Amino acid sequence: MKTLFHQRFQPWGAGRRPGHALFDLSFILLLFVAAAALAEPEPQRGGTLRLALPTDISSLDPALAFDTISAPFLMLVYQGLVEYDDGVKLRPALATDWQLSADRKTYTFHLRSGTRFSNGRELVAGDFVYSLERNLDPRTDGLSEAYFEGIAGAKDFRAGKAPHVRGLRAPRADTLEIELSAPDPTFLFVLTLPGGLVLPREAVASAGPSFTSHPVGTGPYVLAGWRRGVKMRFERNPFYPRAERQNLDAIEVREGGDAALHLMMFERGELDIADVTMSPGVPIPDFLRIQRTPRWQGLVESMPASFTWFLALNTEMPPFDELKVRQAVNYAIDKDKIVHMLHNTIMAAPGILPPPMPGFNPHLAGIPYNPARARQLLADSGHAGGFTCKLWFEAANAILVSAAASIQYDLKQVGIDVQLNPVTLPAFLNVSERRKAMQCGLTGWSQDYPDPSDFLDTLFNGTLITDEGCQNTAFYNNPQVNQWLAAAAACADPDQRIGIYQRVEQTLVNEAPFVPLFYQRVFLLHQPRLHGAKIHPVLYFRFERMWLEH
Amino acid sequence: MLHRLLRRLGWSVVTLLGTAFLTFMLLNAVPGDVARVIAGAKASPEVIKEIHAKYHLDDPLWQRFFLYLNQLAHGDLGHSYVTDQSVAEALITRLPTTAALSALAVVMWIALAVPLGALTARFRDSWFDRSTLVVATLTLSLPAFWLARMLQYWLGYQWGWFPIGFFRSLGDLLLPAAALAILFVGYYARLIHTNMVDVLESPYIQAARAKGLSETRILFKHALRNAMIPVITILGMDVAGLLGGVLFIENVFALPGIGTLAVQSVFNLDPPVIMGTVLFSATMVVGANWLVDLLYGLIDPRIKSAV
Numbered sequence: 001m002k003t004l005f006h007q008r009f010q011p012w013g014a015g016r017r018p019g020h021a022l023f024d025l026s027f028i029l030l031l032f033v034a035a036a037a038l039a040e041p042e043p044q045r046g047g048t049l050r051l052a053l054p055t056d057i058s059s060l061d062p063a064l065a066f067d068t069i070s071a072p073f074l075m076l077v078y079q080g081l082v083e084y085d086d087g088v089k090l091r092p093a094l095a096t097d098w099q100l101s102a103d104r105k106t107y108t109f110h111l112r113s114g115t116r117f118s119n120g121r122e123l124v125a126g127d128f129v130y131s132l133e134r135n136l137d138p139r140t141d142g143l144s145e146a147y148f149e150g151i152a153g154a155k156d157f158r159a160g161k162a163p164h165v166r167g168l169r170a171p172r173a174d175t176l177e178i179e180l181s182a183p184d185p186t187f188l189f190v191l192t193l194p195g196g197l198v199l200p201r202e203a204v205a206s207a208g209p210s211f212t213s214h215p216v217g218t219g220p221y222v223l224a225g226w227r228r229g230v231k232m233r234f235e236r237n238p239f240y241p242r243a244e245r246q247n248l249d250a251i252e253v254r255e256g257g258d259a260a261l262h263l264m265m266f267e268r269g270e271l272d273i274a275d276v277t278m279s280p281g282v283p284i285p286d287f288l289r290i291q292r293t294p295r296w297q298g299l300v301e302s303m304p305a306s307f308t309w310f311l312a313l314n315t316e317m318p319p320f321d322e323l324k325v326r327q328a329v330n331y332a333i334d335k336d337k338i339v340h341m342l343h344n345t346i347m348a349a350p351g352i353l354p355p356p357m358p359g360f361n362p363h364l365a366g367i368p369y370n371p372a373r374a375r376q377l378l379a380d381s382g383h384a385g386g387f388t389c390k391l392w393f394e395a396a397n398a399i400l401v402s403a404a405a406s407i408q409y410d411l412k413q414v415g416i417d418v419q420l421n422p423v424t425l426p427a428f429l430n431v432s433e434r435r436k437a438m439q440c441g442l443t444g445w446s447q448d449y450p451d452p453s454d455f456l457d458t459l460f461n462g463t464l465i466t467d468e469g470c471q472n473t474a475f476y477n478n479p480q481v482n483q484w485l486a487a488a489a490a491c492a493d494p495d496q497r498i499g500i501y502q503r504v505e506q507t508l509v510n511e512a513p514f515v516p517l518f519y520q521r522v523f524l525l526h527q528p529r530l531h532g533a534k535i536h537p538v539l540y541f542r543f544e545r546m547w548l549e550h
Numbered sequence: 551m552l553h554r555l556l557r558r559l560g561w562s563v564v565t566l567l568g569t570a571f572l573t574f575m576l577l578n579a580v581p582g583d584v585a586r587v588i589a590g591a592k593a594s595p596e597v598i599k600e601i602h603a604k605y606h607l608d609d610p611l612w613q614r615f616f617l618y619l620n621q622l623a624h625g626d627l628g629h630s631y632v633t634d635q636s637v638a639e640a641l642i643t644r645l646p647t648t649a650a651l652s653a654l655a656v657v658m659w660i661a662l663a664v665p666l667g668a669l670t671a672r673f674r675d676s677w678f679d680r681s682t683l684v685v686a687t688l689t690l691s692l693p694a695f696w697l698a699r700m701l702q703y704w705l706g707y708q709w710g711w712f713p714i715g716f717f718r719s720l721g722d723l724l725l726p727a728a729a730l731a732i733l734f735v736g737y738y739a740r741l742i743h744t745n746m747v748d749v750l751e752s753p754y755i756q757a758a759r760a761k762g763l764s765e766t767r768i769l770f771k772h773a774l775r776n777a778m779i780p781v782i783t784i785l786g787m788d789v790a791g792l793l794g795g796v797l798f799i800e801n802v803f804a805l806p807g808i809g810t811l812a813v814q815s816v817f818n819l820d821p822p823v824i825m826g827t828v829l830f831s832a833t834m835v836v837g838a839n840w841l842v843d844l845l846y847g848l849i850d851p852r853i854k855s856a857v
Contacts, residue, residue, distance in 0.1 A: 052716075052804075055814055058632055066590055138600065146594035212634060228635055229644065229814070230717070230806040254716050257804030260699075261715045264707040268714070426582025426819060469595035 043247050043531065047548035050272050052254040052262045056229045061212040062194035063135050063142035068446070071194065072541040076234050076251065077118075078197035078217035081109050081128065081176070082188055084538050088358060088450035090188050094123065094198065094218065095176075104183035104492060105152075109176040116239035117200045118222045125170035127198050132178070133157070133165045134204070135195040144195035147448070150187065152179040183490065185497065189449030192538075220245040220544045229255050247532075247547035259283060263290075266525065272548070273533070274525035282525070284343055290525060300525050303535040304347055304355040306447035307520035308455070309399070311391075311407065312432065312473040313440050315513050319389075320440065324381035326512035330367040332374035332414045333515055338406045342399060345523075349516040352455055352505050356537035359452040359498045359505075366509055366516070374414045386415025392431060392441035395422030400442045403517060407442075435467045435475060443473050444520070450538055452501035453489060460508055461485050474513035481507055562836045569832040570622070570825065574615050577821045583607075587819045588631045605631070618825070627829070628822035630815075637826035640811055648807035651723050651730065651800070652792050656785070658731035659738055666735070667742025667777075668769050671750060679743075686736025694795045698729040698802035715804040726803040730795050734788065741784065745777035752776075783842050790838030793831045 059065040062074055083093035092098075095109040115123040135142050136154050148154060153166025167179035180187060190196060203216035213226050220242065221234040232253040236246045257265075259275055259282045266274040274290075275282055282290070290296050313320035313329060320326055335348040350366025353359055378384060391407065393400045401422065408418040423431075431437045447454050457464075462477025463486075464470075481504055488500040508514070522540050526533045532546040585601035586593070602608050606617060621628060627637035670679040705725060706714030712725040749755060750773055758768050793809060800809035808827060815823035 055817075056633055059634065064634070141600065141604065143589050143593060143597060145597065209634065227643070227806070228633065228640070229811065254804070256801075256806060256810055257715050258801070261702070261802070261804055264703070264714055265716075268707065268710070424580065424582050424819070426584065426586045427580075428582075429586045430582050466595065469598060 041531070041549070043244065043547040044550055045243075045247050045547070046249050046550060048250040048252050049248050049530070049543060049546060049548065050252050050254070050270065051543075052257055052265065052271055054256070054258055054262075056255050057232075059212040060215040060223060060226075062131075062197040062199065063140050063144065064212060065194055066143040068540065072539060072543055073232070073234075073253070074194050074197060075219065075539060075542065076221040076544055077215045077219045077223060078194075078199065079219050080196040080198065081191050082196075084192065084536065086534075086536070088356065088537055090192070105181075106177060106179045107187070109178070111174045111176065113174060114241070115218055117203070117216050117218055118237045118239055119200065119203055119216050120239060121200060121202070123198065123218055124173040125176040126173075127200055128176045129165075129168045129170050130201045131198045132168055132196070134199075136165060142195070144193060147190045147193055148195060150180050150182065150184050150190075152181045154181075183492070185489070185492065185494075186449060186451045186453055189451055192449060221251065224250070231255060245544045248543070251543050260286070266527075269527070272527045272530045275523070284345065287345065287523075288343055296525060299528060300523060301533055301535050302521055302523045303537065305520040305522045305540070306354045306356045306450065306537065307444060308349055308352060308354050309346075309403070309442065309444040309517045309520065310352075311440060311515035311517055312438075312443045313513055313515070314436070314438060314473075314475055315477075316436055316475040317439050319381075319383060319387055322381050323511065324377045325383060327367065328374040328377035328381070328383075328414065329411065329416070330374075330512045330515050331370045331377065332416070333407055333410050333517070334369045335517055336369070337410075338403050339518060341402050341406060346399065346518040346521060349518050351509055352459070352514065352516050353452055353501075354447070354519045356450065357447060357452060357455070358450055359501045361502050361505060364502075364506060364509065367512065371410070371414050378414060378416075384415070386417065388417040388419065389439050390419045390421050392421045392423060392428055392438050394425045394428050394442070396425065404442060432473045433468065433470050435465075435470065438473070441473065442517075446520070447538070452498070452505075453485070456501055456504050456508070457485050457489065460504070460513065476508075476511070476513035478507070478511065558840070562840075565836055566829065566832055567619075570619070570829060571615065573825055573828045574618065575611075577824060578611055580819065582819070584631065584819065584821060622829075627826045630820050630823050632818045632820045632823075637822050640823065641808060641826055641830055644806055644808045644811050647717055647805050648793075648796055648800070648809060650720065651727055651796060651805060651807060652789065654723050654727035655730035655734070655792075656789060658727055659735040660785075662731070662735045663738035663742055664774070664778075666739035668746055668774055670739065670743045671746030671777075672765070672769055674747060682739060682743075686740050689732050689736035692733065694729070694733055694798040695802055697732060698726065698799050701725055701729050702802060717805050722803075723805070726799045726805060729802075730792070730799050733795055738781065738785075741781055742774075742777055745780060746773055749773045749777045779846070782845050786838045786842030786845065787835070790835040791831075793827075793834070 053069065057065070057070045057073060058067060059070065060073060060077060062078055065071075065074055079093050081093060081095040081098070082090045085091050092112075094112055094115055096112050098107055098109045100107055111123065111125055117123060132148060132151070134140050135148050136145050136151075136158055138158060145158065149158075151165055151167040153162055156162040157165045167181070169177040169179070171177060198218065200216055203214075204211050207214045213223070213228070215223055218240070220237055220240045222237045224233045224235040226232045232255065234251040236249070240246060262271060263274050263282045263286055265271045291300060311329070311333070313326050315321055315326070339346055339348050347355075351361060351364040353361065378386065391404055393404050395401065404420050404422070408420055411418050428441065432441050432443055445455060445459060458471050460472060460474070460476050460481060462472070462479070462482045465472050465475055465477060484500050484504050488497045488504070491497045491500065509516070522535050524533055524535055524541070529549040530546060531549060534545075536542050583598070584605070585598045585607060588601050589597050606614055609617070618628070627641070629636055630640065666682055670682050673679055702714050702725065706712045713722045714725075716722065755768060755773055758772055763772075793812070796807060797809035797812055799805070800807045801813050804810070808830060811823065812827040814820075815827060
């Protein structure tokens, strides 16, 4: 369980037994001294945070940017109604509070007074109506419309049958009402996605398509300059009220170069953070060298990401339509070996929900590595002589290439011949999401928001299976599981919901439509002068919380 | 003369059309749905359908190709599917970096190759000539990305003599240009050497010697000019095709040039940008052909009538 904690904040002395009183006193004194030495110093204002990205970011328009690299930069410029605390709980951001109606379909938000956009104009509830509706407007060409289709009247608006979304209302300048077509316990999480961020209509209208590089929001920083593919610079928003989120004078992002170059620049002191992509971005030999170098001790932040990699077994295609065969494959794969091969940059996954996700079950009974049991199950299912199957995976992903080779070896030991089929990501998605097209493949899922439904409903709900574009890549359809998922979606009690999802997860592990392989980890290597670089379990990087020691 | 020029222009257009056609077809032969690249792995089927409609992805291939040609005829190279930036704008903003890097590299390699070539011809079969031959063969065999990374690692990262990445001032181009120049200097030194050896044995050089002209004057004033004629042709073609080497060098040093744009567009599977960079490169080659012919005429008046 230690990996559940942020590496720099592991509790000391856990499990220590009481001893001699004097020893205890000296221990407490020592603890105080150590605590004083290790206490985070008072934040300082000033300085420019220097980062590098391997590629240009796609957009700073929240309706168009929907990727983990753009997200932390969107959060510099924009805000939404709610935001995450240091964990996965929500708290007010631009709303001071909110109420949910008795039928659990209408949210009423009261907005914080005096909030201004970076163009100086005061925020009103109508801006949220505009921004949310913009996600659903087909003319926006947005990427996140599906998340907001639960708002009443959204489908009519998208189909051109209504001029506005009926469920979005601003009865007063400081009051916003959002009516849903059905209760949705995840809707507040949806409001934290880029599509839930607020922007002013007049700025979008005047900038036109160039709004993507001339963003206006209420966030702590503004985009001061962006030469595409070269450099971005963010400076303080003069209208932002919270000085503690504007400690940095500026944030400068260089675009281009690979992880090896970024690491060299970091070691020369030219960058404050070595890598801000999902990790390990730096080459593994360098990653190991950094971990051994005394200079960088304590400066490598790491955390398990809400991102699980699986081997999907298509339950509609033989031989994986047989439960025993799927279980045999689960028993045959040595996940610890893959973790070892990749030098602990990933964590073995017993189940589907990753550690930072609410509902993660540390007591889940996973399927252990047991090739003898795998052989037995194959014999019981009439496949004692083994069989041949084709394993699809993305060729450009180094982690998957290693995993595929390891899986091929493990399955060979129990008589299954695996033909490796590395392809491009679009080609993989093309085949994995099409019915009866992919026998088995390596696939991953990262959370949109910290709710188990984001994994379990999306990946295993049999009622959502479609012939094309299907996210349930095992095409798993169990009426009992579907029923539980429906019950969880309608459940108002958070604890009860979690209980249902844990039952679903245990059933899925037993029924084995997927082999849960490993959880991704996020790493952040920073200079000693950089503080506040703690990885967030959902947003990962929050540059506005960081500060530089002078 | 006019007839020749028009015929040449016609062939240039055919070459560019052929390049566009081949690139377009190859891009469409890549498995996978471009809409997925634009929208990401989690996009809903509705979004995918909208993208298909917006970019005419469901239309027959020939129809889409003619749509692209029509767009080209109107001077529109399209917009990036990933960043929505105009391809023409992306090329124009990145051209100065690539041009500066290439120019600096050409100056470096010519400045080194000319004296090396001339002197090794003058002191043929000496230890200087032989060691230059060995070094030239070595530089010819070096892969661009490896050489760039080695120079970056040792001269920049380990010894701290040069900046190692990104473009802030012209000084940042020194090391990348040197990497590019090293790839060509050996080849050009040998080329000039071979031509010089021939020229130095020609009767007019013998006559110059008989007149008592100094060896330096003979070498650099009389022999070099003639020895450079074939070099000019190859230099023109190499400069035009330099994008091949620039591609690696720019990426290793994170320089915001056309090479980086080309590599990113391939990784992003961004067809309009791939088409744009390929057509840009092809236009450079075609243009360089013209320019070389013109220069040839200027250097050797006997060739003028052939242009």
